[in-house]
Amino acid sequence: PPFSTHKGDPVNPARRLILITAALLLACLGIQARAQVDLLDQMNRQTGPLSEIGITIESVGLNNAARPGQWTGIRLRLTDRGNAQREVLVRVVLTDVDGDDAQYETVVTTNPGLEQPLWTYARLPFDIAQTGGFVVEAFEAEEADNQETLIAPTAPTGFIAGKPLGGATYRWGQTMSKTTGLIAVVGNVPGGLSGYSQGISEGTNPLGHEVSMAATLKVKDLPDRWMGLAMVREIIWNGERPADLRIEQVRALREWIERGGHLVIILPAVGQDWLALGNRELAALLPRVDVARHEATSLAELRPLLTDELPEDLRLPDLPVTLHSFTPLADAAPGEADRILNDQQGRCIVASRAVGIGAVTLVGIPGWHRELTGRGLPEADVFWHRVLGRRGHIATQNELDTLRQSGELITSGRPARTFDIDIPNMISKSGRSLAGVMLGLIVFVIYWVVAGPGGFAFLKHKGQAKHAWVAFLGASILFTALAWGGATALRPKRVEISHLSFVDYVYGQRIQRVRTWASILVPVYGNATIWLESDDAAGAGSSRFVQAVAPWEPARTISRGSFPDAREYAIDARSPDRLTFPARATVKQVQLDWAGGLAWQSIRPVTTENQDPFRAIRFTPPGTQA
Incomplete structure (x- = not known):
């Protein structure tokens, strides 16, 4: 039996019911725990050397920088240990807030014995750090029934999972929070961007601007769908060859820009990769300008664009650098060649073009010069604010030290303010549920009064107390019908x-x-x-x-x-x-x-x-x- 009693200790029905319920609950928990252990054992076997598909999770996000609550690219590397080419369904499993498993699926053709890169995409939950991570699975891809796919598309890729081939588990261990911004840098990190990451350990910038960290990428690290770039507001291109972009990456980059992204291109001092693009789709995004090259430009001439420090506080060496200037074409339409920054001679050295909701900007100042980066130049709030369209003061280290010594700088205890915290209340549909709860409560109270002490007192007053059970049965039937009818009336009939x-x-x-x-x-x-x-x-x-x-x-x-x-x-x-x-x-x-x-x-x-x-x-x- 699920419970036991000592002789001479009678068990009343209520206690017996409680004991039986507790035993059943423990049994269910044991079955669920055993099922979870079996699932983990199965996944461990699938990720071992005997699995037919080896799965390596190379990166989650951009260079392993991903922000919860955003669409994210997941870069995998598959190794098929089979002996023939085949279709493989790759699945990323994330549990949603309702407890259902959202399975993000991709179908790929694998070649035996060859490592094959694959980009797949998923929206990461805000609380992924609490849920622990996600699972990646691989199956033989079997064609779904066409009629079923058309009527109820439960197989959106046109394939369903067949024989399990392998898997991998990703444990969430990233430090990037949902309140941290991300700037992607393709190539070398230019000087001055470190100002945007001030206060990243505290989670807030000392003077109030959003904290942004830089993710350094190579061309091969760029995803082939815009969803993989969704967490990024700006991409700064500095040094990598655009000719290395695949056509899928170009289209993803273009759609990301058109959806609001900002691509900033720092022209290299040597080479004309961006000025002689073979890809027409990428060339069509650039500002419509003529580009002039200026050799032996003195850094001292560029001081007002690089820093607001006085010459006696920050000396710049009189070294020659290569500068590019931009002249809008005569037939350029409004928004196709906007001047952003001019130097002291009136030459445009930063030009921008609106592309959809976003923009593409050309920068003529060298982005990787040791004399600039070594001094933290260009300064973020002097130069990069104008280029990236940001505001707010970025304090220098000396300014921060002065504020700390005077006690005016608050570096901890500043809570993050979530501006989208009101969204759940604005889209909730709790009004109908509240009406149903209130109706149920009112019906129950009236039923309790009529079928209970109120009805009995009335019958006793009339001398008909012997009919109490009949009245109780009638009241139960009446209020059951009333509750059922009310629930039916309140039940939604349409989407x-x-x-x-x-x-x-x-x-x-x-x-x-x-x-x-x-x-x-x-x-x-x-x-x-x-x-x-x-x-x-x-x-x-x-x-x-x-x-x-x-x-x-x-x-x-x-x-x-x-x-x-x-x-x-x-x-x-x-x-x-x-x-x-x-x-x-x-x-x-x-x-x-x-x-x-x-x-x-x-x-x-x-x-x-x-x-x-x-x-x-x-x-x-x-x-x-x-």
């Missing part, structure tokens, strides 16, 4: 969506970007699908933009729960424009990233006759007349 969307648009560009957080109430059980449509007229699939849908959770996830019927659902990792998830007549929260043509009317300048619209200062909101 309902609450969302918060931000539409980004730069006047004069032909591209818009939308970021949406949504709560979707699905009033059915089974599977439900949400997808983003492309903006092309030819139909989904021909747009050059890769749309993205992923499960989402609040930035401050206090605790995780799980439904008793926790299930798995697949997401196409390289083209995640469709999400099919388990539906339980509850709410699912998702994040959607869309980009395309001008789908919504936006602000526009109000102009008079013969007035340049780009110089107009008044704007007309949508739906109103000038």
